[in-house]
Amino acid sequence: MYAFISPWVIGFTVFALFPILASLYYSFTDYDIIHSPKWVGLGNYREMFADDLYWNSVMVTLKYTFISVPLQLLLAMGFALLLNQKLPFKGFFRTAMYFPSMVSGVAMSLLWYWVFNPQIGLFNYMLSWFGVKGPAWLMDPNTALYSLIIMSFWGVGGAMIIFLAGLQGVPTSLLEAARLDGAGKLSIFWHVTLPMISPVLLFQLILGVIESFQVFTQAFVMTHGGPSYSTWFYVYGLYTSAFKEYRAGYSSAMAWVLLIVVLIVTYIIMKLSNRYVYYEGGKSR
């Protein structure tokens, strides 16, 4: 056994355990990656928590997460429910909706950069059909973040497919029984379907939150954190201070706060799930 799992044990030590500990150490130092780290105690953390730009990145990221993740889950679930009926061309719809979620972050960013272009972009053109003069989208600090949130809906196909799988796993006997008891569609969804797919919902929620805490590509390709830092995401800030300003110590402090927050959020969601998530036959995962 040990021979078989040794690649992972080595990999875990070298690529996970060691970096986590090293990152913790760096976070207490001044470090530019070239010269050796210099111990500064809690200096980085003190500076970080006093820095407006840091708090701005926290707010930008939280705002993005709190708006986009629930809406994405709602859309994905809605689409899955639509597709979970006997309809013609179901396979085509499923494929078409799933496909955008496989487009690379960079290609997607390039494409949408153009879609959002205020002068020649698709979005404002479509709005003009309805006599609406569209905003400047990515060029305006007030709308830039919302533009990225809208863009994120384009990728809900991945979550949709998983919901669809979850929906197809709901036993028809249960649905039949509920129907015979005279339950309406809404009530069947609320009392049977939703509890049955709640583990999927939970899994998607955790993944979605963790993923959106790490938004990087959009800021890197489309907005460079701007305008006026309105899309200065946490990981973009972390990347900038480490690899543009050569402040790896400071970035490590940011990384550790991120790590702790991700752990806490996962823990809270899991705890809540004990109360709301229904596992079939009470088996736990």
Added chain:
Amino acid sequence: MITSNRMQESGVWTAARSRRKLDMTRIISFILLIMITLLMLMPLIFMVTTSFKSQRETMQYPPTLFPDSLQFSNYMDIFSRLQFGTMYQNSLMIAVITVLATLLSSSLVAYGFARFRGKGRNLMFMLLLSTMMLPYPAIMIPQFVLFSKLGWVDTFLPLIVPAFFGSAYNIFLLRQFFANLPEELFDAGRMDGCTEIGMYWKIALPLSGAAMATIAIFSFIYSWNDLLTPVLYLNSADKFTLPVGMASLTSSKFRVAPWHLLMVASVLALLPIVVLFILAQKRFVEGIVLTGIK
């Protein structure tokens, strides 16, 4: 009043009514689906059509859906102007090696976790699961330090080598798969004098085609689309992967963004994924269902 109540109670009436109601919801769903699908596909359609436009036409307002004349030369231009061929090759090579390495290492480790009951197995498995939650930014700086001390910066090694040590999701998935294989198969193998490694190679692997294919597809897409890691490690233009190269296209190198070429690049970047998707469509959806990953 009374008659209508009675009629509602009669089974025939209810069935007919609910069937009609059902048909209405189906029609509405169908129309909704068409609209949503159109919205989802619109940017993609524009991506393809714009890739055939002349640069002048990309600047026109209102945007044209179909190009005045198809500029097939765009697809040549991108290769001559932007080292696109080199980037494509780099991405392809890295992705293929990553896929092979991931398949090999993840299946070995998964086999180990599935088949044996050694000391500390559960603890190690818990650790493995917890690394799935580990955000990459939290470990990227020390990894960068490690790889730069090894002299690996501006080489493909940092993008390839970690794949040889297995990845948590894939190990988890394959372990579930191997653990469900019937024990009798392995008993038979043992009777025939098969070694553990032989049973892994001759029994477990051949039976796990669907799971392995899923992993291959997902790790290909992941490697093909990844931006952050190559951005950290690759500096010289001839080492760029596709995402890095494409991201650099938006930088100040051009006064006016060459939308037609950017869309050509996007189309070509999507091409291998489309091919994979077509080749393995059925397996793909099964795989997503199987793994719950995207």
